[in-house]
Amino acid sequence: MVDATWGTGEPPRDVLGPVAGPAAFDDDHPPRADLVADCVHCGFCLPACPTYALWGAEADSPRGRIYLMNEGLNGEPLSDSMVAHFDRCLGCMSCVTACPSGVKYDRLIEDTRAQVERRHTRSPRDRALRSAIFAVFPYRRRLRLLRGPLKAYQMSGLGNVITPLLERLSPTLATLESLAPRLRRVPPPPRRVAARGPRRAVVGMLTGCVQGAFFPEVNSATVRVLAAEGCDVLIPPSQGCCGALSVHNGRKQEARRFARKLIDTFERTGMDYFVVNAAGCGSSLKEYDVLLADDPAYAARAAAFTAKVRDLAELLHDLGPVAERHPLPLTIGYHDACHLGHAQGVRRQPRSLLNGIPELKLREIADPEICCGSAGIWNILNPVPAAELGDRKATNVLATGADLLVTANPGCLMQVASAIRRQGGTIALAHTAQVLDASIRNLGPSFL
């Protein structure tokens, strides 16, 4: 634990205890000491941090974690306790938004996590779980293989028997089971879709792993909206994972492999923009220049690629609407995915697009800065606190009285849907693209 005097002006005591061993970090991109020093210990970030809200412990706050990074830089070993406090960080970047000193916590935790993954020996159970996750999640084809058994399971009604058992035996498996979305069959998108009307841009589109396998209807809505707004859409079927899950979990080499392959796939397509409809993917794509900065063959190409990356809402907002919007008499709650709101600063654009739909009313959700607990794979690795955060979010969502919850990340959709079901509530859920698509195609509110 970190000393309670940390941030009060008194010199902190080393309360991690005497742990022998090599210093926490080696010379391969440790958390940068100058960025650590930017923290003035004011504590403004604490109320915005979900793990501080859960546990009220300094070491589980942004300021406490920065203190631990500093301890590591000063030679403290990478103890199990230190790693636990880093692991508990959701990477939601709410603290980055809240910090008046502009501390780059995002860079700090990313570098710290890479050090932890290389230098810390995890328990056999943790290693096995992480290996299983990373053997499946970044691979759309492997995820798609799960669709058949999952659909059969959902239709069998076995969930009534198995869910309570899993809840007792394994919170991790219970979480995976509860997160699984209702699957819809959608044909894969063509390689190229032409703009309707005069062409205003050529965009490459990321189909994503989880989005592509479990939410193909979001991708098809995205393609239709882009085409309706005058974009030629390029969707090479050979595209792979963007590496977001890997980079957010300290697996930088793996993330670099994915990034290089994605750049190879798209850079000669002639695209003006690279559009992303999943917040977590978009935030890491916008940092390919940092991820590949040390790679002489890719650094400049990654910088050129990064400059073209846009979140879907960002691009549509900048282009301005040309397709007619038809009324959607609905009340919606808009949930800011952390990697869209905090990490990319995209809050205004989706609201503006949604407010442009006639008869649609938008309601704000209380405590919008606090994460829903999804955070990539955090909810699988930390099922119990993730469920608590999910329940808080679900309560705030249901309190809006909205008919529909709209967000821009597949992880959030699954996490909030699961928490709302747990509370016995009902609310339809949709991606921003699906709402725009329903309005442009005049499908009416019952479609959503």
Ligand code: SF4
């Ligand atoms: S990224 Fe989120 S969970 Fe991590 S320290 Fe910042 S606010 Fe807390």
Ligand code: SF4
């Ligand atoms: S708000 Fe910024 S400067 Fe203040 S304690 Fe948090 S990270 Fe440090």
